[in-house]
Amino acid sequence: MPSISQKGQRMPASPIRKLVPFAEAAKKRGTKVLHLNIGQPDIPTPHVALDAIRHMDLKVVEYSHSAGNESYRKGLAAYYGKHDITITHEDVLITTGGSEALLFGMMACFDPGDEIIIPEPFYANYNSFAMSAGITVVPVRSGIDTGFALPPIGEFKKLITPKTKGILICNPGNPTGYLYSRAELETLRDIVKEHDLYLFSDEVYREFCYDGAKHESAMTLAGIEDNVVMVDSVSKRYSMCGARIGAFITRNRELMATALRFAQARLSPPTFGQIASEAALNTPDSYFTEVIGEYVQRRNVLVDGLNTIPGVICPRPKGAFYCVAELPIDDADIFCQWLLEKFEHKGHTVMMAPAAGFYAQPEPGRRQVRLAYVLEQDKLRLAVECLQEALRVYPGATVSVAAAQAAS
């Protein structure tokens, strides 16, 4: 039997999806699984998007342009204009999800052995795309104690080597929900400019900012126009993860021409998804007002609930719909699997993503989990109750929740 590639052997399993077989087994046993592991919202996709698909009059489902349909690209440029991001459709390449935008960007900008600095914890699949492109992720730690704020500029500077070619941020952040301030972005801008690095900014959660906070895009940073790559997606914005439509955005013409050659190789982004995504640009503002109101309440239910459990620490995020919690356990991988294999409470259990995979090396995330607050509030309350009960009875708990509760 021929051997698997080195790259293939080292390719990490997704921490978000690797426990799926255990969840499937739990469901077969009759246990209901509360899915907090994956950013798959239960929010309805806007009617305008679904109606466009239902009423399309295509006779032949053709390839589109490799860069995506021009009408959609123009529509997107107008959408960005409303968010203070001034670009034209020529700065937009439509991709198969934000995932493909990340892959094209890494392939077009970095060579094997190049280094990219990423504040950690970070979206787990950044590790996977970096592995695919053969590049090295150099993490800069943001800690749960500071609510996962961007580390001081000095920490970045310490990590810069001749091999450093880029910085990647996710804003608002997955998994932490952290929202970067203007001052933090300007700090990054200065490093990027000084060392002539690429700045990749994953802004797929743009709309999901809470408590009156405003999202600031890396595309608005002056003086590094040719350095910035913005990654975007309709998945979360319109709750249509399955459409697999994203965008690779840059004002750097040479880079765009290069990314287009990668795009030509895979022919085109999905036609149906582009139809739905273009129509989704007409989603009324009221949709977002409602959705954001709902997420704020969900966040409060989940984060407040988690922080009432003895030994659990969970900063309150200002954006996206995730939080990272530290649990009174030794190993979240084992705990999350145990939840699915051995535990139930009122017929339910909870599926979470162990956070180790959201770090460049697993250790700092060993006791942490990522939770997505993408379920109704009642289900989130039940999830908190399940977790509290689970930590009370879990043989590997490092803090006795039962004892703590008895004491309080």
Added chain:
Amino acid sequence: MPSISQKGQRMPASPIRKLVPFAEAAKKRGTKVLHLNIGQPDIPTPHVALDAIRHMDLKVVEYSHSAGNESYRKGLAAYYGKHDITITHEDVLITTGGSEALLFGMMACFDPGDEIIIPEPFYANYNSFAMSAGITVVPVRSGIDTGFALPPIGEFKKLITPKTKGILICNPGNPTGYLYSRAELETLRDIVKEHDLYLFSDEVYREFCYDGAKHESAMTLAGIEDNVVMVDSVSKRYSMCGARIGAFITRNRELMATALRFAQARLSPPTFGQIASEAALNTPDSYFTEVIGEYVQRRNVLVDGLNTIPGVICPRPKGAFYCVAELPIDDADIFCQWLLEKFEHKGHTVMMAPAAGFYAQPEPGRRQVRLAYVLEQDKLRLAVECLQEALRVYPGATVSVAAAQAAS
């Protein structure tokens, strides 16, 4: 400005799509372009597939399983069963087009510097995926004089080095339309077995076999079950290129588990496309009978027509819907661009794919073009007429078509 990656700089522009800006300019001038450059059929997508999309009752367009919807994978396994390919749904991973299946396969099987032998001319984007994975394409030449038959086994053996890790074929072939015989496949099987190589078999044109010929799948070769990767797609079969649904198929469990980790990183294949593709499994046989009848007539119109033009050589393919023709010119890149920029006949011109990009190195394809017979017969007749006229007036013709015609 930060530099583009080496990989990005070397990434070839698609020979199928790189002339698109010239075609767009021709259209703006009012010239109608006959698109023979791209395998985008004008055949209607089956009603069952489009109806499934129009009548879907999704409220939320969710991610699917990373390997694709289980019901679709089971349906596909049954479809393969009808084609003498015995597999289960666990051998099937749904991908975003055949393109993604090729990329996952190359990433999972080969490391940078590994060599893969491909009979040339080959599908141009194999070069691109190999470039993405950092692997070296080693071509084995099939010639227009033998109708692009598989070269003798001795030619393969000469090319095998310690770095050789695989062989990739396309059957029926794009761009040549060549259909491999059972004996040829068994020859390949012997080499694969002797050297323990991977055999990638791109079989996306399975249904398109003509003149009573039968398609033989690499999945039916005994003794190399763990070596074979089959690449498939719904794009051509159901004329739904824009759905972006393909499949990565192997009985090698370790390889499938590895490919699944790459698949998890990009989350899932497109949901809408999977719905259409699963429904398309119910396409009636009569659809294929009609479509194949039509392609045979188109092939005859195009290939017979081309061969009447002095100085043009075009073998008659037994499968797919492409042919490669050698033209009495010096450089097909220049000629194809000239056709779009300077030529028109009865208000039309022809767009073709210069064949140089379908070779590992451009030289052997310099005087060749790939033509896709995906247009109605009348349009193909007009395309032949255009080409004949173009070669008569083209300043760079190496054979004087006018003189040849006058003499005959």
